[in-house]
Amino acid sequence: GENKDDAVLDPIAEQQKRRWILIRAVLGELLCTFLFVYVLCATAANFVRLKTVDNPTIGAISTGFAAVALIYSFADISGAHFNPAVTFATCVTRKTSITKGLMYIGAQLVGAVLAALILLATFPGDDFNGKTAAAAVAIKPANDANIANAFLTELILTFILVYVIFAVAFDTVDDNVKVVRGSKTQGNNLTIYTTSGATKAGFAPIAIGFTLGFLCFMGGSVSGGAFNPARVFGTALVGNVWNAHWMYWIADFLGAGMAGYAQKFFATKGKAN
Amino acid sequence: GENKDDAVLDPIAEQQKRRWILIRAVLGELLCTFLFVYVLCATAANFVRLKTVDNPTIGAISTGFAAVALIYSFADISGAHFNPAVTFATCVTRKTSITKGLMYIGAQLVGAVLAALILLATFPGDDFNGKTAAAAVAIKPANDANIANAFLTELILTFILVYVIFAVAFDTVDDNVKVVRGSKTQGNNLTIYTTSGATKAGFAPIAIGFTLGFLCFMGGSVSGGAFNPARVFGTALVGNVWNAHWMYWIADFLGAGMAGYAQKFFATKGKAN
Amino acid sequence: GENKDDAVLDPIAEQQKRRWILIRAVLGELLCTFLFVYVLCATAANFVRLKTVDNPTIGAISTGFAAVALIYSFADISGAHFNPAVTFATCVTRKTSITKGLMYIGAQLVGAVLAALILLATFPGDDFNGKTAAAAVAIKPANDANIANAFLTELILTFILVYVIFAVAFDTVDDNVKVVRGSKTQGNNLTIYTTSGATKAGFAPIAIGFTLGFLCFMGGSVSGGAFNPARVFGTALVGNVWNAHWMYWIADFLGAGMAGYAQKFFATKGKAN
Amino acid sequence: GENKDDAVLDPIAEQQKRRWILIRAVLGELLCTFLFVYVLCATAANFVRLKTVDNPTIGAISTGFAAVALIYSFADISGAHFNPAVTFATCVTRKTSITKGLMYIGAQLVGAVLAALILLATFPGDDFNGKTAAAAVAIKPANDANIANAFLTELILTFILVYVIFAVAFDTVDDNVKVVRGSKTQGNNLTIYTTSGATKAGFAPIAIGFTLGFLCFMGGSVSGGAFNPARVFGTALVGNVWNAHWMYWIADFLGAGMAGYAQKFFATKGKAN
Structure with missing residues (x-):
């Protein structure tokens, strides 16, 4: 028991453990992105089939609730980025290495494509005005929106999402409330956080999930409201819908990067130089 | 006070206490399944009577909120499976013994049937197009959905539900956040968890309840959206609606089992062999 | 500082402090019932004026959110019964003395009547088909519901509410998670609980508030869906609407008492006699 | 590391640190008010563009979820007043100095005006019946409401909001649950609170956010439902809509002040004189 945990004494065992934690994180990112994108797509496809009054509340609650549940489920496995x-x-912001970041993004794209494929298996295509389910729920800018407005909308929505994530999950300025990131032997760059109720980060999945919920209300009529290139990519590839696809990568990355730096500014503790 | 708690010293008292805890767990499972199924059925029946615009948000919020409240209420009594x-x-996954599992499932079915019976007492039958209230809110696959799609939908939805339950309530990979399962003298197989805010499991009822909420949006137009054989069985028996009843047992058990193993894979700590 | 807190040494100061805590609890119960009933009535009156599509989600979310917020605000003042x-x-169940219970119920009725009066001041009467706002939002059984169904509906809904309240706020079977009820010198009968995140009771306002939310979906078409005699009394008195008023007292008290005993049964620890 | 934290020994470094914390708080207040007001305005503008059925649930959920997320994000930076x-x-109530209060209010107004300007950039004006987006989502009393009703409505709604904020975030009567306000060396007047799950204040953003949610349902048909002069000012200035603008300042400040004193009365511990 106690003794085996203390693997620092055995460098090979420790290395194997670290490799397993990384593999598990990448696979976890694939699974949680698959689940998240499937929830969003199946919700949308379900209501196209039901032909009920178009109710935007449904998409927002589904997205928000799914994010809360999946972040609690995967936060200590992969950090639950799914984006x-x-x-x-x-x-x-140097919380994740480039190598690991590329592995994560690859896993997210695979997960999103799998979600769009399983969507076809659960919702056969002839219900969607001759389109497949994947094409029917693909994200694209509104027909009457110009690309500059759509770009700015995506940028701001992703800014809000990433700012909230960074502020509630990763860093806190209060010395009394330290966020635990993985065990000590693993170092900071695994970007894994606990969701224990004993720290502010215990509420992070609620804050982030609710953010994904309200973001759904804000930009649908302009950019389609993605704030997640993997969500766009999955249905784009399977449904062959590539309208302004580049925009979701550039605007979302730009907004995300700006949010990362902005939050870093506020997290600075202002010590004497 | 203090001394009587220390019942380990008295094997007969300890055995009686363990038997009482088991009886209470089975009765708790009956009561919480009764309440959960009654909430779902009464919500549906109420809106048939009100003849308002069909609003799927209502069923999802009612289900999600009820699950949150009932899991907080029964987690430390029975684990609040109600499914x-x-x-x-x-x-x-060997968290519950076969004997206890069968007792739980029996209690869940009795609770669900009682819920459908009480539904008849509160919503007399002639308001539902000549059907009884139980028949009117029974779950069945959509008329235009083929059974393979419905089967796959039930399987995935139950997979998501059980994966979230296992990830947030039972196991955690963070050594610093141990989930307490009952008192030490009872052993692990009682599958009871505390919902104290001091551990990640304090938020489990929120994550699980929200999951039951968003699942309501995803498969209604295909499988009817049960992800719970007891919910289907209660109104099937009382309302005599048996469309593809076997499917909800096979697909839901299959999805649940797969989720149990998948989560076990991710919960593995990757120690050196 | 420290020394003055230790008022046990001074019996007169201690008695004054206890009296102040009791007065504050009764006044707190008046204020929180006033606020809760005003939120419910103003929400209903607002949507009569707006003439939007009747959306039952609004009432449920308003009620649920208000209960969450007000229980967090008044739990450590009065216990936030407002019912x-x-x-x-x-x-x-002997958690409150008869004297204090009567004072609470009196305060709740005064608060509910004040809420109905302030409703008249914010929503002048001629907007509601010749009725006052108080009469327009008064609760009564549905015209086509028989009294037995309405009685049973009220009884079950109040049973669910009180069972959840007792299970999440007052007692817990887990020895490791003690709910703190007021300070030691005050004794148990003040029925005040902390909502610190360190105990299961930290989540109690969420569980109870969500319960009040989903209950709104369940019985409106039969009993009107009160599960709170004070809510009924306030608009009954000010709006002069007394349809089956006795029922809300008898059925709700009966359901509440049954829930109290049922939860006591499950909270029993099963010690050897 | 450890030694540098102990800046009390160096009065100049300590002064610089305090100045930085104040600047950061004012800038944080600007950013979070900008984000909050932008979320509210963009949600409203988005649904004008989408021309869906008018659904008041959307505004309430968007407001409530945004408040939860932003209070968790900014509570330990500025206290997240955004109002x-x-x-x-x-x-x-002497929790904030006059100087700092004026700086906060200035920052809030700048943030709200920026939000209205960015709204124009994301939602170009010709979609809103010839009005700009800022004018289309500006808040004003209902045409058929008299000013006294609107005034009283704003006063009560702001009273509820501020009472909940004070009761859940700032003060608690339970000696066992102390709310940490900033670090010891900074003093109380920074009005910063932690949202750690270990204290009641961990749930404060949920209680406050839900309050902002349900308030949206209560007064829209009378006063427009602002309970926040900065929200009104931003779109008033950019959209040039000044209907009864003074009312939102006077009524909201009056209700807020009354709530502050009322909560102070209940937070009094009743010690012997």
Whole structure:
């Protein structure tokens, strides 16, 4: 028991453990992105089939509730980014290494594509005005929106998302409330945080999930409201819908990076030089 | 006071206490399944009577909120499974013994049938197009959905539910955040967890309840969206609606078992062999 | 500082402090019942004026959110019952003395009547089909519901509410998670609980508030869905609407008392006699 | 590391640190008010563009979720007032100095105006019946409401908001649950609170956010439902809509001040004189 945990004494065992934690994190990122994107797509496809009154509350509650549940489920496995823009922001602020960041983004894209494929298996295509389910729920800018407005909208929405994530999950300025990031032997760059109720970060999944909820209300009529390039990529590839696809990568990464730096500014403790 | 608690010294008293805890758990499972299924059925029946615009948000919020409240209320009594698929997953992953699992599933079915009967007492039958209230709110696959799609939908939805339950309530990979399961003298197989705010499991009812909420949005137009064989069984028996009843048992158990194993894989700590 | 807190040494100061705590509790109960009933009535009156599509989600979210906020605000002042049926259940289970229970119920009725009066001041009467706002939002059984169904509906809904309150706020079977009720010198009968995140009771306002939310979906088409005699009394007196008024007292008290005893049964620790 | 933290020994470094914490708080107040007001305005503008059924649930959920997320994000930076009425109430109850209060209110107004300007950039004006987006989502009393009703409505709604904020975030009567306000060397007047789960204040953002949610349901048909002069000012200035603008300042400040004193009365511990 106690003795085996103390693997620092055995460098090979420790290395194997670290490798396993990394593999598990990447696979966890794949699984949680798959689940998250599937929830969003299946919710949308379900209501196209039900032909009920279009109710935007449904998408927002589904997204928000799913994010809360999945972040609590995967926070201590992978950090539960499920969004390349979030991973990018952790890279530019040096919370994640470039190598690990690329592995995460790759896993997120695979997960999102799998979600769009399983969507086709659960919602066969002929219910969606001749389109497949994946094409029917793909994200694209509104027809009457110009690209500059859509770009700015995506940038701001992703800024809000990443700012909240960084502020509630990663850093805190209160010396009395330290956020535990993984065990001591693993170092900071695993970007894993506990969601124990004993720290402010215990509430992080609620704050982040609710943010994903309200963001759904804000930009749908302009940019389609993605704030997540993996969500866009999955249905784009499977449904072959590539309208302004580049925009979701550039605007979302830009907003995410800005949020990372902005939060870093506020997290600075203002010590004497 | 203090001395009587220390019942380990008295094996007969200890045995009586363990038996009482088991009886209470089974009765608690009956009561919480009764309440949960009654909430779902009464919500649906109420809105058939009100003849308002069909609003799927209502069912989702009612289900999600009820799950949050009932899991907080019964987690330390029975673990608050209220779903045979959840109990099945705890059996295959050896968190619950077969005997206790069968007792739980029996209690859940009795609770669900009682809920459907009380529904008839509160909503007399002639308001529901000649059907009884129980028949009107029974779950069945959509008429235009093929059984393979419905099966896969039930499987995935139950997978998501059980994965979240296992990830947030039972196991955690963080050594610093131990989930307390009952008192030491009772052993692990009682599958009871505390919802104290001091551990990650304090938030488990919120994560699980929100999951039951968003699942309501995802599969209604295909499988009817049960992800709980007891919910289906109660109104099936009382309302005599047996469409594809077997599917909810096989698909839900299959998805639940897969989720149990998947989460076990991620919960592995990767120690050196 | 430290020395003055230790008022046990001075019996007169201690008695004055206890009297002040009791007065504050009764006044707190008046204020929180006033606020709670005003939120419910103003929400309903606002949507009569707005003439929007009747959306039952609004009432449920408003009620649930208000209960969460007000219980967190008043739990450590008065216990935040704001419902005579809840107070009655704490009396029959000996958590509150008869004297204090009567004072609470009196304060709740005064608060509810004040809420209905202020409603008239903010929503002048001629907008509500010739009725005053208080009469327009008064609770009564549905015209086509028979009294037995309405009675049973009220009884079950109040049972659910009080069971959840007792299970999450007052007692817990886990020895490791003690709920603190007031300071040691005050004794148990003040029925005050802390909502610190360190105990299960920290989540109690969320569980109870969500319960009040989903209960709104369940019985409106039968009993009107009160599960709170004070809510009924306030608008009944000011709006002069007394349909089956006795029922809300008898059915709600009966359901509340049954819930109190049921939860006591489950909270029993099963010690050897 | 350890030694540098102990800046009390170096009065100049300590002064610089205090100045930095104040600057950061004012800038944080600007940023969080900007984000909050932008979320509210963009949500409203988005649904004008989408031309869906008017659904008041959307505004309430968006407001409530945004408040939860932003209070968790900014509570330990600035206290996350984002409302001049809240800041005013902390001034009259001596939690914030007049100087700092004025700086906060200035920052809030700048943030709200920036939000209205960015709204114009993301939602160009010709979609809103010839009005700009800022004018379209500006708050004003209902045409058929008299000013006395609107005034009283704003006063009560702000009273509820500020009472909940004070009761859950700042003061608690339970000696066992102390709310930490900033570090010891900074003194009380920084009005910063931690949202650690270990104290009741960990749930404060949920209670306050839900309050902002349900308040949205209560007064829209009378006063427009602002309970925040900065929200009104931002779109008033950019959209040039000044209907009864003074009312939102006077009524909201009055309600806020009354709530501050009322909560102070209940927070009194009743010690012997």
